[in-house]
Amino acid sequence: MRQSKKMILLTLVAVMALSFAFTTTASAKMVKKIDNFILFLDQSGSMAMTQPDTGKKKIDLARDIIDSMTDVIPSLDYNSSMFLFAPFSAESQPMPYSEAVIDAAAQKVPTDYEIFNRTTPLGNGLMDLDPVIAGLPGKTALILFTDGDSNAGADPIAQAKALYSKYGNTLCIHVVSYADSPRGQMIIDEIRALSSCSVATDGKTLMTPGAMDKFVGDVFYTKAADAPAPVVVPMAKETITFSLHFGFDKYEITDEMIPVLEQAKMILEEESSASYEIAGHTDSTGAEAYNQGLSERRAASVTNWLTANGVSASRLEAKGYGEIAPKYDNTTKEGRKLNRRVEIQTK
Amino acid sequence: MIKYVISAIYALFLGIILCAPAAQADQTEAALAPVDVAIMAPGNANAPITGQNLPLYLDEDLASKHANFSNFAKGTIQSLNRNHHLSKSRMQIVKQSDGLYRARYHSIDSASLVCKVRRSKSKAIPYVGVLRYKERIFEAVAVSPEACRASEFIPVAIIPNRHIFSFKKGAWQ
Numbered sequence: 001m002r003q004s005k006k007m008i009l010l011t012l013v014a015v016m017a018l019s020f021a022f023t024t025t026a027s028a029k030m031v032k033k034i035d036n037f038i039l040f041l042d043q044s045g046s047m048a049m050t051q052p053d054t055g056k057k058k059i060d061l062a063r064d065i066i067d068s069m070t071d072v073i074p075s076l077d078y079n080s081s082m083f084l085f086a087p088f089s090a091e092s093q094p095m096p097y098s099e100a101v102i103d104a105a106a107q108k109v110p111t112d113y114e115i116f117n118r119t120t121p122l123g124n125g126l127m128d129l130d131p132v133i134a135g136l137p138g139k140t141a142l143i144l145f146t147d148g149d150s151n152a153g154a155d156p157i158a159q160a161k162a163l164y165s166k167y168g169n170t171l172c173i174h175v176v177s178y179a180d181s182p183r184g185q186m187i188i189d190e191i192r193a194l195s196s197c198s199v200a201t202d203g204k205t206l207m208t209p210g211a212m213d214k215f216v217g218d219v220f221y222t223k224a225a226d227a228p229a230p231v232v233v234p235m236a237k238e239t240i241t242f243s244l245h246f247g248f249d250k251y252e253i254t255d256e257m258i259p260v261l262e263q264a265k266m267i268l269e270e271e272s273s274a275s276y277e278i279a280g281h282t283d284s285t286g287a288e289a290y291n292q293g294l295s296e297r298r299a300a301s302v303t304n305w306l307t308a309n310g311v312s313a314s315r316l317e318a319k320g321y322g323e324i325a326p327k328y329d330n331t332t333k334e335g336r337k338l339n340r341r342v343e344i345q346t347k
Numbered sequence: 348m349i350k351y352v353i354s355a356i357y358a359l360f361l362g363i364i365l366c367a368p369a370a371q372a373d374q375t376e377a378a379l380a381p382v383d384v385a386i387m388a389p390g391n392a393n394a395p396i397t398g399q400n401l402p403l404y405l406d407e408d409l410a411s412k413h414a415n416f417s418n419f420a421k422g423t424i425q426s427l428n429r430n431h432h433l434s435k436s437r438m439q440i441v442k443q444s445d446g447l448y449r450a451r452y453h454s455i456d457s458a459s460l461v462c463k464v465r466r467s468k469s470k471a472i473p474y475v476g477v478l479r480y481k482e483r484i485f486e487a488v489a490v491s492p493e494a495c496r497a498s499e500f501i502p503v504a505i506i507p508n509r510h511i512f513s514f515k516k517g518a519w520q
Binding site for chain 2: 123150155156157158181182183185186187189190192193196198199200201205211214234235236237238239240241242243245255256258259260262263264267326327328329330332334335338
């Protein structure tokens with residue numbers, strides 16, 4: 001009888017130990033955002049150069065980051081793969097995600113190679129990835145580890161744009177930046193700016209406490225409440241803000257304002273069917289009625305310029321808010337300056 | 348008899364644990380069929396690249412301006428966070444009809460910054476910069492304002508923003 005009780009106890013201990021062994025088992029509260037992810041690592045000459053503040057090669061740092069990332073990616077039936085570019089190669093073909101498989105693939109990435117004459121054809125790399133993405137069902141996150149210093153082959157920004165045109169919202173490109181040159185950072189930002197889905201981060205930030213959990217949370221899954229429907233943090237409509245630096249009591253459009261207005265017009269043209277409110281705001285200096293009138297005249301000036309330059313009048317509504325809708329603190333000089341603004345909001 | 352039943356269950360568990368890696372290896376091997384990758388097409392530029400129509404990724408001057416704008420953007424985001432009328436230090440706390448208190452504040456996620464710079468045709472304003480960022484709204488509900496402040500805040504909404512700046516006389520405004 002005593003022996004039977006001992007056997008029952010041993011069995012229970014074994015079951016408990018097994019349940020703790022699976023450290024990346026998905027919590028019941030995680031709902032996956034994507035079906036597939038591709039880890040795309042730049043193995044160009046510039047990635048084999050040492051980062052001054054860490055003393056480590058960028059490609060070694062990227063491998064470490066991938067190792068940390070797989071520690072927190074939950075088991076939610078993703079398909080995963082790993083590819084390199086510069087030159088292009090497959091380290092792990094698309095398959096059901098396994099932490100062990102991706103970690104093994106990352107460990108095999110060569111890091112001891114010649115820097116000289118090893119260019120960065122980022123654009124060509126993105127082109128080469130196209131058929132891989134085409135073969136994946138559902139939504140795909142392409143996580144690109146690069147310093148962005150594209151100096152050979154096709155235009156990387158144009159290629160990224162072409163991928164978005166082809167795959168629409170079933171693809172999102174996230175860039176983990178190792179940029180150490182202005183041009184590299186610009187190329188990375190241009191790729192990020194192609195879609196609002198892109199989650200921006202860099203190798204250094206991902207090594208700080210909590211940053212990797214946040215990145216994986218933003219890219220891979222949402223947290224669901226205990227209720228059946230998942231709680232998704234809603235994305236509000238976009239706000240476009242600018243200051244035209246109107247002179248005191250002025251509301252006419254001057255030549256110096258046109259570059260900003262042209263940029264605003266380009267943003268409005270991204271969604272040709274959307275309607276917008278053009279809102280004028282002032283700070284709290286002066287009489288409320290005066291500020292109300294001035295904000296209406298300024299909003300009308302902006303709206304008239306946009307209409308005269310090709311935006312359909314039926315899509316725009318001018319509205320003045322005066323000082324009654326401050327976004328910033330009117331008790332500081334800095335806050336008052338920020339409150340003197342024009343906002344364009346999607347209706 | 349009970350002893351034998353328990354031993355059998357234990358052996359079954361051990362068997363499952365030992366067989367799982369083998370099953371996974373089979374699955375991995377089956378999935379390793381190579382994927383056909385398209386051969387890279389050669390470039391097809393119809394117009395020659397000149398100083399006047401450099402593509403972005405080759406434009407060193409623009410890259411330099413982009414770096415300058417990125418530094419300006421970091422400071423701007425700190426200013427926007429500091430001055431927001433619903434910043435964390437100025438959070439709004441209201442009493443609800445159920446007697447609980449709801450606290451709310453806005454914060455720009457500095458990790459969400461994406462900068463873009465373009466040349467303009469204007470001599471006075473040679474560049475414009477567009478700063479993209481996500482403004483998050485955080486909320487907490489508790490029995491008192493003090494308890495709200497001490498609570499864990501959760502994000503309840505994200506406002507995507509684009510902020511346009513102009514470059515005049517060597518500075519961004």
